Amino acid sequence: MTSTSPPKKKSWSWRSQAFRGLIYQLIAIVLIGLAVWFLAHNTLTNMKARGIQSGFDFLLGPAGFDIGESLYAFDSAQPYWQAFLVGLTNTLRIAVMGIVLTTILGTLIGVGRFSRNALVRGVCYAYVEFFRNVPVLLQLLMWYLLFTEGLPDSLDAWVIGPMFLSKGGLSFPIPVWASGHLWGLLGLLLGAVFAVLYRKWAYQQFEKTGVLKSMFWVPLGLLLATGVLGWLIGGAPSTFNAPIKGEFAIENGGSLTPEFLAVLVGLTIYTAAFVAEVVRSGIQSVARGQSEAASALGLNPSQSMRLVMLPQALRVIIPPMTNQFLNLTKNSSLAVAIGYPDVVSIANTSLNQTGRAVECIAIVMLVYLTTSLSTSLLMNWYNTRSAIKER
Amino acid sequence: MTATLFQPIAPRPAPVQHRGLIAWVRVNLFGDFVTSLMTLVIGGAILYWLPQLLSWGIFRASWAPNFDACRVEGVGACWGVVTEKYRIILFGRYPFEEQWRPLVATALMLGLLVASCMRAFWHAWLALLWALVLGVFFTLMYGGSLGLLKVETDRWGGLPLTLLLSTLSLTMAFPIALVVALGRRSNLPAIKTVCTIYVELIRGVPLISVLFMASFMFPLFMPEGFSIDVLIRVLVGITLFAAAYMAEVIRGGLQAIPKGQIEAAATLGLSYWQTQRKIVLPQALAMVVPSIMNNFISTFKDTSLVTIVSLYELTGALSLALNSDSDWRPFKIEGYLFIAAIYFVFCFSMSRYSGWVETQVNKSKLR
Numbered sequence: 001m002t003s004t005s006p007p008k009k010k011s012w013s014w015r016s017q018a019f020r021g022l023i024y025q026l027i028a029i030v031l032i033g034l035a036v037w038f039l040a041h042n043t044l045t046n047m048k049a050r051g052i053q054s055g056f057d058f059l060l061g062p063a064g065f066d067i068g069e070s071l072y073a074f075d076s077a078q079p080y081w082q083a084f085l086v087g088l089t090n091t092l093r094i095a096v097m098g099i100v101l102t103t104i105l106g107t108l109i110g111v112g113r114f115s116r117n118a119l120v121r122g123v124c125y126a127y128v129e130f131f132r133n134v135p136v137l138l139q140l141l142m143w144y145l146l147f148t149e150g151l152p153d154s155l156d157a158w159v160i161g162p163m164f165l166s167k168g169g170l171s172f173p174i175p176v177w178a179s180g181h182l183w184g185l186l187g188l189l190l191g192a193v194f195a196v197l198y199r200k201w202a203y204q205q206f207e208k209t210g211v212l213k214s215m216f217w218v219p220l221g222l223l224l225a226t227g228v229l230g231w232l233i234g235g236a237p238s239t240f241n242a243p244i245k246g247e248f249a250i251e252n253g254g255s256l257t258p259e260f261l262a263v264l265v266g267l268t269i270y271t272a273a274f275v276a277e278v279v280r281s282g283i284q285s286v287a288r289g290q291s292e293a294a295s296a297l298g299l300n301p302s303q304s305m306r307l308v309m310l311p312q313a314l315r316v317i318i319p320p321m322t323n324q325f326l327n328l329t330k331n332s333s334l335a336v337a338i339g340y341p342d343v344v345s346i347a348n349t350s351l352n353q354t355g356r357a358v359e360c361i362a363i364v365m366l367v368y369l370t371t372s373l374s375t376s377l378l379m380n381w382y383n384t385r386s387a388i389k390e391r
Numbered sequence: 392m393t394a395t396l397f398q399p400i401a402p403r404p405a406p407v408q409h410r411g412l413i414a415w416v417r418v419n420l421f422g423d424f425v426t427s428l429m430t431l432v433i434g435g436a437i438l439y440w441l442p443q444l445l446s447w448g449i450f451r452a453s454w455a456p457n458f459d460a461c462r463v464e465g466v467g468a469c470w471g472v473v474t475e476k477y478r479i480i481l482f483g484r485y486p487f488e489e490q491w492r493p494l495v496a497t498a499l500m501l502g503l504l505v506a507s508c509m510r511a512f513w514h515a516w517l518a519l520l521w522a523l524v525l526g527v528f529f530t531l532m533y534g535g536s537l538g539l540l541k542v543e544t545d546r547w548g549g550l551p552l553t554l555l556l557s558t559l560s561l562t563m564a565f566p567i568a569l570v571v572a573l574g575r576r577s578n579l580p581a582i583k584t585v586c587t588i589y590v591e592l593i594r595g596v597p598l599i600s601v602l603f604m605a606s607f608m609f610p611l612f613m614p615e616g617f618s619i620d621v622l623i624r625v626l627v628g629i630t631l632f633a634a635a636y637m638a639e640v641i642r643g644g645l646q647a648i649p650k651g652q653i654e655a656a657a658t659l660g661l662s663y664w665q666t667q668r669k670i671v672l673p674q675a676l677a678m679v680v681p682s683i684m685n686n687f688i689s690t691f692k693d694t695s696l697v698t699i700v701s702l703y704e705l706t707g708a709l710s711l712a713l714n715s716d717s718d719w720r721p722f723k724i725e726g727y728l729f730i731a732a733i734y735f736v737f738c739f740s741m742s743r744y745s746g747w748v749e750t751q752v753n754k755s756k757l758r
Contacts, residue, residue, distance in 0.1 A: 021578065021579045024579060024582065025579050025580070025581035025582055028581060028582055028585060029581055029585075032585060039612045042611070042612050042613055042614050042615075043608075043611045043612055045615065046610070046611045046613075046615060047611065049615060115426075115429070116418075116419070116422050116423075116426050117419065117420065117422070117426045117429045117430055117433075118415075118419035118420055119420065119429065119430055119433045119434060119437075120429055120433060123433060129739065129742075130735070132738070132742075133688070133692075133734065133735045133738035133739050133742070134692075134731045134734050134735055134738075135692040135693070135695040135696075135706070135734055136692070137695045137696055137698070137699075137706060138695060138706055138727060138730065138731055138734065139731075141706070141727065142724065142727045142731070145723055145724055145727065146724070149721070149723075149724075150724075330596070330597035330598075331597065333597035333599050333600065334597075334599065334696070334699075336599065336699060337698075337699055344597070344599060344600065344603075348603070351607065357607040357608050357611070358608060358611070361600060361603055361604050361607065361608060364596075364600045364603075365595075365596045365600050368595060368596045368597055368600065369592070369595040369596060372594070372595035372596075373591070373595055
């Protein structure tokens, strides 16, 4: 094979491709190095001239500001790094819940575009076109306005079952932690082990006899049954901390602030429009003959969907879906516009208080880079696993 | 020989009608039980909500620029907020008497954009037209010559700013994206690494952190006593951001070019740049036109984020117009709907246009 490739010139001449490549790269590296040096030098002199201190030592000092919303108690005497941690958990909370909700809503709407019902198709199309073509920031601001102005005061809160929805946000009952719940969790864990074992066994049976056993409902039943059993053994603790209307506000229970709701609802609805398109293109990419072949083999519609259509559609769906998840996570940074204390908002407050622009922005970038890169690593791993195995 | 008895064949049912409104309704709305149920539920919801929406938005709405008329019980939407404040919403903090200038500038820019989309204008002199219109745009907006009052860039705002940011950042991002995409496919390890780092760094962070960087850190980067206008800093930020995304799109197109094409070019004796310019890029770019249009749309929408670093483009200009005026503040939702409609018109026409371009590009593949 080597005889077909042209002989490589090793000479130090401009006519040698390798030599030219080397020179180009050298020039590029020197230019970039100079630019970086120039920027760094300027930054250092500017900081010295303006008396700006540098370094991350400020993270240990007291933050001096309160955070309206945090998963664990935070007060202004606690150090900056804990404030950043609160911001980080708030960002992740939005991202995780948003990704789950978006996937559900987006898939429903994407599948809805194929409905036999023209009204469903039309509504889904209108949804996608409207929410895709209006900036997400504008949508967040609109939702925030609706949640803070459109809803009644907390005393006249709308009652949705055991929940209250008002200007103060959404209040909902939360279970009171009791030791009996531990038994329930143990039961779930045991159920998970059973479910995995069952699936292994079912696969073996399938390989042996060709009879396909239920791969989803039976494991799910096992999981739930053992969970409930554990919960019963633990004494079936079922006390709920339910919200009640107090004299001035809604008390007790868990609550979600209007800022959180606005960011979550806004991002979910916006991203779902894109996810719907991803799902639609994925389903469309599967050749029609595939489903016909599946039914010719005698698979029923759900089997053909699960065993033939979905595995092929998922290959097309997963990479762009990853992008949408990342976009949702990154767009959660827009929460800064409506005062939800995510990591960007905390960094912004810290920046204004301490003047450490470089450090604060570096922290924000680091947070998003880590989440983005790790998500894409995870999804790439899943992608290679599910990609077509060729020869 | 038995006599065959005449046995009439039962008449066949008439063929199901496949055309016409009734047939369409029967198939699409009442095909089977589930479909009919869905039709009833969704149709019912639409019949219930739509009249309410129409009555709020149109029939009971108040159109007069008078906020007292909006406070009357039973009045729906208050579009008076738009009739009263549209000049601030559209032009931001630009001096009131001079607002014909951004109006003319915007109209020119829009005309240029529409013209560039049309086939009849795809000639070499279009570039000249661009230079001309951009020149006029800046002269009109900035003033300071031809007897025009000088208006500093920090007073620019509204629709002209949105258009300026998106148009300029996209035109500048495209060549950068081309170079970076080629760099990522290059055989030279150092150049490849640099391009990869750039793309991954930018794509890994949200746009606002890039904008924050442009507005807070950029002044630190520059030599002492040398300051750059905040508008240009933000423009650079958006450009770098858009370029990274576009580079990935173009790289996708480059990857889809069969290796044989490049080998054929090498056989013909074309150099690297000749190969790229004459063989690879025309095919690759045609392939990724839809994705590039998507990129354009998202960049256009993303310009709304500059409001977070205190530039008053459409979204920012709206807050500017209504936050300071307690009489009109309750009617902010109408203002939001107004600019949402502006964004929608732009983005939707871009996506329609992208569909048209796609069919044009695919013509060569039709048989």
